[in-house]
Amino acid sequence: MTKSKRTALWIFFLLVACVQLFPLVWLTDFSLVESSEFFSEKVLVWPDSIKWDNYINAWVDGNFLHYLWNSVFVSFVTIVLTVIVSISMAYAFTRMNWKWRPFFYAVILLGIMIPIHATLLPNFSIFKSLGLTNSYWGLILPYTSVSVPFSTFILTGFMRSIPVEIEESGVMDGASIYRIVFQLILPLTMPAVVTVAVTTFLNCWNEFIMAYTFISDERFKTLPFSVMNFAGQYSSDYGSQFAVMVLTSIPAIIIYAMFNEKITKGVMAGAVKG
Template sequence: MMSGTAGQLGGTAAKSGSKAAIRIGYAALYIVLIAVAVFQIFPLVWLLFFSLKNNQEVFNLPPLALPTNPKWENYAKVWSAGNIDVYFFNSVWITIAATVLTVVLGSLVTYAITRMKWKGSSFVLGLFMVAMMIPVHSTLIPLFNMFNKAHLIDHPLSLILSYVAFNMPITIMILLGFYYALPKEVEEAAVIDGCSVNRMFFRIILPMTGSVIATTGIINMIYNWNEFIFVNTFISSDAYKTLTVGVQNFIGQYTTDWGAIGATLMISILPILIAFLFLSDRIVEGIAAGSVKG
């Protein structure tokens, strides 16, 4: 009896010890995650304080010091006098147009490669994957010559076409695993019911891939919104410039309005940050679905 009781006490102590170790492990994990979160938020806090300062406060105060007199007028100045309202609208519609076009075309290509049987499917897929290895900078001169001959220099279409071309390979790569795992029984039932290929894709396949489409959409959106090289190369008039190059308006030969630059950067960050917050669950779901099912 004594030995049995001692064994029970020993087992209870071991269980309590393991529970304590688990709690300590979770506490350490939360501490690390909080530290990482603070480290990630630090640039945003710094940028907010930066955007509310004048040039003297930017250079004389510590980076995280609150401005003595917050200059909210920096935001009004860049929005109206700095032409940021036009740049913001251009960034929005160009980003949306390029993202939608890339996701739709990428879905069509992926569907044709994964769900249809034709001889050149592997070759076409290989071409798209090879395109991922082409540096953006090496294509600037050929693209400029091509758009110049097509009279698309200083035209938004040059940006949209460039974004679609360079985002298509990564979009297809993300979609591949999900499309390979789609059950063929759904398509077979649709064919038996007399459904055409086009209707099957838009009415059946596309809605089934909503989570992975959200993933590819936010990735395309971030790239298109923050892109600078193509805008700076192909666009020269203020009517078509985007936010990434609009910051240069506040950099002069002799003076630079640093507070206005900070306000412009803050305005450019907010849409992507809001979109990511609303779509973060779908992004994780799409990545997990593509990786596990593929």
């Protein structure tokens, strides 16, 4: 590719990126100003004095730390459960010999296609009768179930590319099957595990409708609720509303910035081969 062509492409990408990120820039910009500025003609404003009050409202009245802790806790437990469950299933699907293997693999993959929204209503009844609504498990169980099919799919694809010889040497050394999976295979599948962990994190962090249906107790609500609650409470204070949205987005963006190479590598290794 010639230099001029590359420069043209560079400028084009830069323009697209500006347009694409513009709503987010606008959101951040207006989270720093008085709500009255919203009705000015200006597209973006340069704040004379930054209105930190918006962020103080969001942090204190929005009960941000409380929701943040719930989101972190629920996401963390879900990730650990998803990885353990998916890696052991993926191992049974790729390496072990059993008759019903293709059948159960197909069944689990169906989980990617079945809309969770169609299971919301009956799940609400089931969780209610099991006493799971308004508890952390009422979020962790469905989140794990929803994450497992896709994670198993990615891990199965990745595991197929690992040579069997490694396990053979493990067997020679007299390691049990459980040690082989969690001490030999797990480190080797790390790139795919990171992908699975990060996508599961993003899904849990951002999930709304199940939390909205299964949780009504303040104690267990997660971050997306803080945005909703706040919108009701501060319905005309747009600046503070925007501040809550910015605060909610920051952790996910940081995690993404840290792991973005891994997500790309994982998708390249897993999803393409299928």
